[in-house]
Structure formats: C-alpha cells, structure tokens
Amino acid sequence: MAITRALKDKNKNIEILFVGSKGGIEEKLMPQANIPILSIRSGKFRRYHKNKILNIIDPTTIFKNIKDLSRFIFGIFDSLKIIKNEDPDMVFLKGGYVSLPFGIACRIKKVPYFIHECDVIPGLANRLLLKGSEKIFVAFPVDNYNAMPQERLIYSGNPIRKDIVSGDAEKARAAFGLDSKLKTVLVIGGSQGSHIINELVAEALEKYLEKFQVIHIAGEYDFDWLEYKSKNLENKDRYKLFTFLAGDLKDAFAVSDIIITRAGNNVLTEVAATKKPAIVIPLESSTNDHQLANAKAYTREGAAYLMLQSHLDPKKLFKETERLLNDSEELKFLSEKVAGFYKEDSADIIADNLIAFYKDTLKEEGKGEKKRSEKSRQNKGSTE
Numbered sequence: 001m002a003i004t005r006a007l008k009d010k011n012k013n014i015e016i017l018f019v020g021s022k023g024g025i026e027e028k029l030m031p032q033a034n035i036p037i038l039s040i041r042s043g044k045f046r047r048y049h050k051n052k053i054l055n056i057i058d059p060t061t062i063f064k065n066i067k068d069l070s071r072f073i074f075g076i077f078d079s080l081k082i083i084k085n086e087d088p089d090m091v092f093l094k095g096g097y098v099s100l101p102f103g104i105a106c107r108i109k110k111v112p113y114f115i116h117e118c119d120v121i122p123g124l125a126n127r128l129l130l131k132g133s134e135k136i137f138v139a140f141p142v143d144n145y146n147a148m149p150q151e152r153l154i155y156s157g158n159p160i161r162k163d164i165v166s167g168d169a170e171k172a173r174a175a176f177g178l179d180s181k182l183k184t185v186l187v188i189g190g191s192q193g194s195h196i197i198n199e200l201v202a203e204a205l206e207k208y209l210e211k212f213q214v215i216h217i218a219g220e221y222d223f224d225w226l227e228y229k230s231k232n233l234e235n236k237d238r239y240k241l242f243t244f245l246a247g248d249l250k251d252a253f254a255v256s257d258i259i260i261t262r263a264g265n266n267v268l269t270e271v272a273a274t275k276k277p278a279i280v281i282p283l284e285s286s287t288n289d290h291q292l293a294n295a296k297a298y299t300r301e302g303a304a305y306l307m308l309q310s311h312l313d314p315k316k317l318f319k320e321t322e323r324l325l326n327d328s329e330e331l332k333f334l335s336e337k338v339a340g341f342y343k344e345d346s347a348d349i350i351a352d353n354l355i356a357f358y359k360d361t362l363k364e365e366g367k368g369e370k371k372r373s374e375k376s377r378q379n380k381g382s383t384e
Contacts, residue, residue, distance in 0.1 A: 003347045005347065006347035006350070006351035016035060017035075017088070018035050018036065019079070019098075021041075022042075023039075040079055040101060041071045041072075042072060042098045043068025072100070076101040076105055079102040082102075084109075089358060090134075091112070091113040093113055093114065093116070094118075099126070100124075103125070103132075112357070114353070114357075115137070116139075117136060117145075117148075120140050120290065120296075123287065130148065133152065134357060135152050135357075136153050137350055139269070140297050141297075156349040157342065157343025157346035158265050164250050166250055167251045167274065168251055169251070175248060176252070178240070179213060184213050184256045185212050185321060186214075187214060188259060188261040188262070188267055189218060196309055197262070202230075206233055208321070213238040213239070213240070215242070216242065217252075218241060223241065258324055260317070262281060263292070264294075265294060268295075268298065268304075272341035272342035277304075277305070277331045278334070279305045279307055280298065280306050282308070298338065301340065304338060305324065
C-alpha cells in the first residue's frame with residue numbers, strides 16, 4: 001500500500017494492478033483503496049524442521065504440501081494468463097509464496113521484475129527468484145546480505161504505514177485509562193498473538209502491575225483466559241488487554257516506555273520508526289530462524305535487547321524489563337540506536353527506482369510507449 005501511494009504521488013498516470021492469492025485478505029483491502037486486484041492460486045511449502053528430509057516426509061504436513069504443490073503449478077498458469085492479458089511493463093514482488101508462481105511466469109514471458117526482501121535471511125521464494133531479478137530491495141543494511149549479489153542490492157528499508165509515527169501519548173492515556181505517573185509496557189505478540197509471550201507475561205503479571213501498567217495485544221486465541229486470569233488482580237485497572245489494535249496502535253506505541261515483541265520485520269520496523277526501546281524474543285519455529293537473524297541485526301548495533309525463548313522464564317523476563325525501565329540511560333541509548341534502522345523514505349526509494357527503470361530502460365527501448373499505444377488502441381476499439 002505504501003509503495004502504490006508513492007508511485008501514484010510521483011506519477012498519476014501510472015497504472016497499478018495488484019495480484020494476490022485467491023481468498024486472501026488483500027481481496028478485501030485493495031478494492032477499499034481503489035486498487036484493482038486479480039487473484040491467482042498459490043501454495044506454500046511448510047518447513048517446520050531444520051532437516052530438509054524431515055520437511056518433505058513430515059506426516060503432519062506432507063498431504064498439505066502435496067495439495068499446495070498443485071495449487072502452485074496452477075498459479076503459474078494463472079500468472080501467465082494475467083501477464084498475457086495485462087501486458088505489464090514491470091513487476092514488483094514482495095516475496096512470499098504468492099510471489100513465486102508470478103515471478104516464474106515473469107521469467108517465462110521475459111517481463112522485468114524487482115523483488116523486496118524484508119528479512120535478513122531471504123525466504124525460499126526470493127532465493128529462487130534472485131537470479132532473474134533486475135534489482136533486489138532489502139530491509140536491512142546490505143552488509144547483512146553477504147550471500148546475495150551485492151551489485152543488485154538496494155537498501156530501501158521496509159515500507160510501512162507512515163501514520164505509525166504520529167501517535168499521541170496524551171490521547172493514549174485518555175483512551176486507555178493510563179496513569180501518567182506510571183511507566184508503560186507494550187506487549188505485542190505478532191499478528192496472530194504469541195502464546196509463549198502471552199504466558200511469560202501472564203505468569204508474572206501481578207509483579208508487572210505492582211510497578212508498571214501494561215498494554216497487552218494478545219491476539220484472539222489467548223484473550224479469554226488472559227482476561228479471566230487478570231480479573232481478580234489487585235491492580236487490574238493497570239492492565240489493558242486487547243485482541244488487536246488498529247487505529248489506536250500508533251498511540252499505544254507513543255505512550256509506551258518499552259516494548260516486548262517478536263522479531264517479525266514489520267513490528268521491528270515499527271519499533272524503529274517510533275524509536276522505542278524493545279525486548280525482542282524471536283520465534284524459534286520461524287523458517288530458517290529468520291526472526292533470530294533479524295533480531296541479531298538489531299542487537300549488533302545495540303538497537304534492541306535480545307532474549308532467547310529457550311532461555312526464558314516469566315521471572316527472568318520481568319527482571320530484565322524492570323532493569324531496563326529503571327535505567328534511563330540505557331533506554332535512551334536503545335532509542336537512539338534503533339532509530340537508525342528506520343528509513344522514512346523507504347516507499348519513495350522503491351518507487352523512484354521503478355520509475356527510473358521505466359524511463360531509462362523500457363522507454364529508451366520504446367517498449368513502454370509501444371505498450372501504451374497498443375493498449376490505447378484496444379481501449380478505443382472496445383468503447384467504439
């Protein structure tokens with residue numbers, strides 16, 4: 001969304017088509033933003049083990065993977081049909097299992113494509129699409145990507161919605177019923193809610209609420225038992241529990257003094273954008289340990305405090321949270337360092353490069369103009 005807005009701001013004549021997965025949430029979101037969307041079939045390869053053989057023969061996933069393999073193959077044909085009908089000048093691929101069939105179709109039809117890698121360790125789709133890409137936009141500084149072709153890397157950062165930095169702490173205190181004299185801990189478990197983080201905080205919740213106040217975005221699945229567990233606590237009014245936050249999320253960031261979170265690329269970018277000190281607990285089952293790699297990229301620069309899930313217990317997490325909140329110099333240091341990971345112009349960097357490629361390559365070769373004139377003739381023919 002951020003990239004499409006940047007492209008339109010720079011050139012209102014650009015035609016943008018979004019391609020997503022059948023049944024995906026984007027089928028609802030894109031029409032709301034007046035962006036046309038087409039869908040393809042797609043399938044993911046579930047890899048929950050470090051051992052490649054186990055990933056193939058795992059009885060809990062083998063039949064789902066076989067089913068999704070057929071969806072992936074059909075997705076390539078869906079993509080080829082879209083390319084034939086829409087005749088795009090170029091394609092931007094965000095990564096993930098939906099990008100792979102479309103990227104393969106781009107190779108077959110010789111359509112130039114760009115990819116964006118939002119993690120330190122590239123996902124399977126992007127690894128397979130690297131070779132034929134024009135440029136590779138990366139979310140972290142390029143020295144984190146030694147295994148990728150350095151000459152084609154562009155450090156763009158990770159595009160996120162810009163309103164995340166416009167939060168209002170006073171508005172948050174009023175909306176959430178917070179005490180201005182108490183420090184605030186924001187707990188984010190990711191888009192689905194992290195059961196492990198929820199448990200770690202819940203087991204020491206009484207201790208947190210003795211000294212601090214907590215905004216807890218727990219996800220849908222753990223909400224009920226967390227609400228039940230907290231209802232009889234002495235300082236229950238200091239605990240603000242939510243399944244998720246949408247419009248109020250920016251205010252929750254603004255009012256927080258420290259954040260406890262996973263190490264997904266989006267939430268880390270939001271932490272960097274809002275300059276918030278964070279305790280980062282990577283998801284241990286993430287593919288290729290990409291969350292751990294993301295977290296290490298931050299901690300190497302002193303930009304976040306890393307705690308491994310396997311070494312954690314509720315008491316240890318609380319103690320570290322308390323220690324950091326009582327150390328104003330450390331909080332200031334973390335805030336200054338994490339800010340360096342946010343590129344405010346991330347969407348603009350990507351948009352500028354896509355437009356420059358069109359002007360310098362496609363337009364120079366006459367391909368872009370030729371396509372536009374052909375499309376114009378076709379449109380006239382259909383209307384007449």
